[in-house]
Amino acid sequence: MCGIAGIIHRDGVADTGSEITRMLQSMKHRGPDSTGFALFGPPGQSIVIRFKLADANDRRDFEFAERLERHRLEVEARLGKIGATVDRVQGETEYAYRATVNYDGDLKALADYLEDVPGCEVLSIGHSLEIVKDLGDAESVAAQYNLGSFRGTHAIGHVRMATESDVDISGAHPYWAYPFSDVAVVHNGQLTNYFQWRRRLERSGHRFASECDSEIIAVYLAEKMSEGNSLETAMKASLDELDGVFTYVVVTENALGVAKDEMAAKPLVLYETPELVVLASEEVAIRAVLDREIDTYDPYERQVHVWTL
Amino acid sequence: MAVGESKISYDARGLAEPHAAVPRISEIDGERASFDAAKLTTREINLELRWLLYELGVTDVTVFNPGAKHSLAVGILTRCRINLEGSLGYFGCGLIDGPEVHIKGRVGWSVCENMMSGVVVIEKNAGSLTGAALRGGDLVVKGSVGARTGVDQKGGTIIVGGNGGMNVAFMMQRGRQIYCGDVGPGLGDSMYSGSIYVAGKVTSLGIDCVEEEFGPADQEMIDRKFGIYGLDKPDTFRKFGCGRQLWNYDQLEPNERKLVL
Numbered sequence: 001m002c003g004i005a006g007i008i009h010r011d012g013v014a015d016t017g018s019e020i021t022r023m024l025q026s027m028k029h030r031g032p033d034s035t036g037f038a039l040f041g042p043p044g045q046s047i048v049i050r051f052k053l054a055d056a057n058d059r060r061d062f063e064f065a066e067r068l069e070r071h072r073l074e075v076e077a078r079l080g081k082i083g084a085t086v087d088r089v090q091g092e093t094e095y096a097y098r099a100t101v102n103y104d105g106d107l108k109a110l111a112d113y114l115e116d117v118p119g120c121e122v123l124s125i126g127h128s129l130e131i132v133k134d135l136g137d138a139e140s141v142a143a144q145y146n147l148g149s150f151r152g153t154h155a156i157g158h159v160r161m162a163t164e165s166d167v168d169i170s171g172a173h174p175y176w177a178y179p180f181s182d183v184a185v186v187h188n189g190q191l192t193n194y195f196q197w198r199r200r201l202e203r204s205g206h207r208f209a210s211e212c213d214s215e216i217i218a219v220y221l222a223e224k225m226s227e228g229n230s231l232e233t234a235m236k237a238s239l240d241e242l243d244g245v246f247t248y249v250v251v252t253e254n255a256l257g258v259a260k261d262e263m264a265a266k267p268l269v270l271y272e273t274p275e276l277v278v279l280a281s282e283e284v285a286i287r288a289v290l291d292r293e294i295d296t297y298d299p300y301e302r303q304v305h306v307w308t309l
Numbered sequence: 310m311a312v313g314e315s316k317i318s319y320d321a322r323g324l325a326e327p328h329a330a331v332p333r334i335s336e337i338d339g340e341r342a343s344f345d346a347a348k349l350t351t352r353e354i355n356l357e358l359r360w361l362l363y364e365l366g367v368t369d370v371t372v373f374n375p376g377a378k379h380s381l382a383v384g385i386l387t388r389c390r391i392n393l394e395g396s397l398g399y400f401g402c403g404l405i406d407g408p409e410v411h412i413k414g415r416v417g418w419s420v421c422e423n424m425m426s427g428v429v430v431i432e433k434n435a436g437s438l439t440g441a442a443l444r445g446g447d448l449v450v451k452g453s454v455g456a457r458t459g460v461d462q463k464g465g466t467i468i469v470g471g472n473g474g475m476n477v478a479f480m481m482q483r484g485r486q487i488y489c490g491d492v493g494p495g496l497g498d499s500m501y502s503g504s505i506y507v508a509g510k511v512t513s514l515g516i517d518c519v520e521e522e523f524g525p526a527d528q529e530m531i532d533r534k535f536g537i538y539g540l541d542k543p544d545t546f547r548k549f550g551c552g553r554q555l556w557n558y559d560q561l562e563p564n565e566r567k568l569v570l
Contacts, residue, residue: 029324264437264456264475267399267418283377283417284398293395296415298436298455300493301475 003030017150024138031159036133108179126182177222
């Protein structure tokens with residue numbers, strides 16, 4: 001089933017961390033397995049890297065903590081070697097980390113070099129994008145990663161009921177569009193031409209961290225955009241090129257977009273004003289942010305909407 | 310079982326609420342009652358409604374702040390009037406038989422699923438699968454509706470003031486659907502019978518849906534229904550029905566035909 005949510009404040013910075021947490025918590029019944037957030041803070045000169053070195057449900061064996069520490073030091077050393085000046089690497093939980101670095105080289109090289117460390121998976125890289133995902137409901141993940149105080153312009157989130165792949169952090173949404181900076185996607189539905197697209201994108205050098213079909217959408221869109229297409233053009237192309245049922249929400253550094261498949265098979269409720277756009281699988285999630293009677297509507301089939309900051 | 314009793318003992322996702330009790334917070338004035346649902350859970354709201362309608366014999370209930378919660382006012386099987394002063398989530402007013410419901414806000418997917426009789430008037434938009442498997446009664450949506458509205462409809466009338474999505478009247482079997490605005494692709498796909506009236510643009514017809522002659526009886530029915538609900542009536546209605554090309558009721562499979570002969 002899964003639940004998706006998105007919010008964009010077009011008139012400036014707001015408490016997106018607590019807002020998206022409340023939205024996702026109200027849709028807990030749509031997906032109790034894992035919860036994920038893609039948040040955009042104010043853009044800076046440095047790059048934020050979110051990565052994990054183990055999974056939440058990995059077996060805690062004898063030297064688990066030692067191994068994590070060894071791998072963390074290795075990641076830090078590699079960040080130094082590749083020419084990045086490490087600003088901060090901080091442990092958020094025992095296995096997930098956030099680093100801020102100054103680096104202007106190739107992001108793919110950076111991501112590949114870090115992921116060469118055993119157990120390392122880069123969850124997001126961007127000037128303002130930060131992806132946080134873990135097992136459990138929205139409130140417990142937000143508390144674990146201290147998202148309550150996060151301020152930003154736009155954010156998306158996802159509560160997952162696992163159907164197509166494992167219950168772990170790699171299988172949780174949102175997906176970062178490896179190796180493209182500041183692009184993330186959440187998706188409700190199933191893609192039926194997943195393997196075609198996965199092989200196609202793998203041939204052009206992309207890596208996939210999970211077996212989850214939704215990961216395709218992020219990389220697909222980012223590749224289209226890197227070919228010079230606008231976000232909206234890329235999303236419109238996806239309506240014909242991705243097969244299956246989907247409602248997905250995509251975020252970039254300065255935009256939030258939503259697309260619905262040709263069967264209109266997955267729900268989405270939209271609240272739209274010039275300053276604020278809030279959307280979610282259910283209206284209760286929008287009410288978690290706007291606690292009053294509001295005018296909302298469902299987009300129709302094959303509709304693509306993009307809002308920019 | 311009395312109102313509020315439950316046989317549920319396990320509730321992993323927090324939706325069944327086995328220990329919910331009737332809140333008894335309504336302000337009751339003779340046959341009229343009202344209560345504020347803002348702080349109540351789904352089951353508490355439904356229990357309060359049942360307590361008022363079935364045990365106290367109240368016939369006119371107003372619910373404030375329904376807050377877009379799912380599955381409200383479902384399975385009400387008595388003649389009464391229910392005013393919902395706000396929006397509903399999914400599966401609102403499902404399986405009802407008799408009530409006259411007025412919803413001041415918007416509704417999510419699958420409102421009035423399998424409604425048997427009564428009247429439901431919705432002031433704003435409705436989601437997909439509105440009036441799915443409707444059996445009888447009138448369902449009036451003053452805004453627009455989503456995809457697959459009136460799928461598998463078996464009776465009754467659906468009136469939509471705005472537009473319809475794709476595949477509305479999909480597999481429709483009987484009854485009427487009236488759209489004042491445009492409808493999406495695949496109108497009346499695989500319908501068995503029934504009538505669809507569209508005043509706006511039809512994006513495309515579904516398989517075996519054909520345009521029929523719009524006669525005086527159709528006009529009379531539309532005039533009457535729009536008169537009852539006080540709706541603005543366009544004068545560009547076209548009528549669509551089943552082409553009966555997919556009807557194979559009297560045809561046997563080749564091996565069955567051998568057996569009969």
